[in-house]
Amino acid sequence: MGKLAITGGEAIRKKRFDPWPVFTETERAALEDVLTNRNWGGQPFPGKHTEAFGKKFAEYHTAKYGQTVNTGTVAIQAALKAIDIRPGDEVLVPAYTWEGTVGPVLLVNAVPIFVDVDPESYCMDAKQIESLLTPKTRAILPVHLGMRFADLDAIMAIAKKHNLKVIEDCAHVHGGMWRDKGAGSTGDLGAFSFQSSKLMTSGEGGAVITNNLEYFERVQSYINAGRRSVTDKYKKRLIGFNYRLGEFQAAILGPQLERLPEQGKVRQANMDYFESRIRGIQGIGLLKPEPRITRPAPYGYVLKYFAEQVKGIPRAAFVGALQLEGIPCDGLFYEPVYCSSLFPLDPNDFPALSWGRPKPLDLRNMYKCPESERAAYHEAVWFSHHLFLGSKADVDSIVNAMCKVMENIEEMRGLEHPAVKAQGQSRADRES
Numbered sequence: 001m002g003k004l005a006i007t008g009g010e011a012i013r014k015k016r017f018d019p020w021p022v023f024t025e026t027e028r029a030a031l032e033d034v035l036t037n038r039n040w041g042g043q044p045f046p047g048k049h050t051e052a053f054g055k056k057f058a059e060y061h062t063a064k065y066g067q068t069v070n071t072g073t074v075a076i077q078a079a080l081k082a083i084d085i086r087p088g089d090e091v092l093v094p095a096y097t098w099e100g101t102v103g104p105v106l107l108v109n110a111v112p113i114f115v116d117v118d119p120e121s122y123c124m125d126a127k128q129i130e131s132l133l134t135p136k137t138r139a140i141l142p143v144h145l146g147m148r149f150a151d152l153d154a155i156m157a158i159a160k161k162h163n164l165k166v167i168e169d170c171a172h173v174h175g176g177m178w179r180d181k182g183a184g185s186t187g188d189l190g191a192f193s194f195q196s197s198k199l200m201t202s203g204e205g206g207a208v209i210t211n212n213l214e215y216f217e218r219v220q221s222y223i224n225a226g227r228r229s230v231t232d233k234y235k236k237r238l239i240g241f242n243y244r245l246g247e248f249q250a251a252i253l254g255p256q257l258e259r260l261p262e263q264g265k266v267r268q269a270n271m272d273y274f275e276s277r278i279r280g281i282q283g284i285g286l287l288k289p290e291p292r293i294t295r296p297a298p299y300g301y302v303l304k305y306f307a308e309q310v311k312g313i314p315r316a317a318f319v320g321a322l323q324l325e326g327i328p329c330d331g332l333f334y335e336p337v338y339c340s341s342l343f344p345l346d347p348n349d350f351p352a353l354s355w356g357r358p359k360p361l362d363l364r365n366m367y368k369c370p371e372s373e374r375a376a377y378h379e380a381v382w383f384s385h386h387l388f389l390g391s392k393a394d395v396d397s398i399v400n401a402m403c404k405v406m407e408n409i410e411e412m413r414g415l416e417h418p419a420v421k422a423q424g425q426s427r428a429d430r431e432s
């Protein structure tokens with residue numbers, strides 16, 4: 001029996017963290033309002049709550065127009081349709097992200113081109129973009145991943161130079177600001193998810209924001225089964241699905257948007273405190289500070305684990321041991337998407353992979369993104385945002401557990417435990 005909980009010792013933390021999501025009587029009243037007014041669906045379009053929320057959400061992110069949709073993946077797909085991505089077009093995506101960033105690109109029969117991430121931010125490395133451009137490149141789809149933004153200054157400059165569109169995947173950054181511009185409003189469009197783990201959630205849901213009326217109208221038509229947009233200035237109908245968000249879901253998003261600034265302050269204060277305590281711990285590294293993020297909105301705290309500094313004990317062991325100490329966290333949160341078990345794809349299902357090429361593109365084997373692979377398989381450790389919505393004592397428990405694991409790391413050598421083993425599988429596969 002060792003000192004660590006994973007080897008039979010007592011766990012540092014026995015109490016669960018406060019659950020996520022949180023709600024108050026305001027959400028209950030909003031749901032009651034939908035229930036009693038009997039307008040539950042998204043039709044006639046837009047519903048009272050979806051319309052009001054879409055406007056407020058866009059405004060909070062310094063954009064003119066906002067449209068709710070039923071998931072974040074649909075938000076990305078609708079944004080791709082808005083900028084008229086056509087079959088065979090190439091769209092640059094970061095290699096290290098959730099698979100859901102990339103699926104919509106393939107589903108419009110476009111071709112994702114993977115860009116490695118910057119090890120300082122774990123977001124798309126803008127320095128690599130120009131070497132990947134071809135005459136078919138039409139758009140860049142950066143993800144503001146974890147707790148950082150992709151370098152929008154560099155990405156927008158490249159987009160301007162090469163006449164490309166930019167869609168920001170903002171699934172991790174509700175309320176965030178880059179140089180005082182809301183997430184999603186620097187690029188041509190921003191796509192958000194309200195899936196249950198996110199900073200704001202309706203269980204499932206999403207939104208697209210933009211400053212461009214034509215794009216907004218195209219999004220509205222596409223997600224409303226091809227009906228005309230409400231303003232219909234550009235007179236364009238797009239074949240689409242019913243991807244509308246229902247009124248119950250929109251109703252509980254309104255109060256969360258009101259709560260977001262206050263939550264943001266608590267979260268940030270706790271994360272700053274966390275960082276002040278973990279800085280300098282042997283085996284732990286921090287992402288580079290980014291002063292251009294003028295309103296942080298981290299989906300999670302993401303740190304670096306350096307096995308070589310702690311006697312070669314792998315990240316899976318560190319994460320497994322921390323979990324048993326009562327601290328929820330994850331290591332293999334995302335794989336480089338090209339390594340995902342979704343691939344290889346059958347080129348017959350995605351014909352654009354073959355067009356104009358001697359052989360169909362093999363998305364699994366044509367890439368090697370060392371920084372994404374390092375982050376995914378060895379280095380990154382993710383802590384959910386909601387762990388930082390509580391007290392300083394909650395934060396102390398995370399740090400104390402980390403210190404305890406580090407002090408007793410030898411106990412982990414060669415240890416076989418289901419929690420460690422689970423880290424050998426990607427989250428997508430674990431959840432499947």
Ligand SMILES: Cc1ncc(COP(=O)(O)O)c(C=O)c1O
Pocket residue numbers: 071072073074097098100101143169171172193194195204205206
């Ligand atoms: C980075 C990223 N992009 C896209 C998505 C897709 O969102 P959804 O699950 O709502 O379709 C998610 C979340 O799940 C995500 O984390």
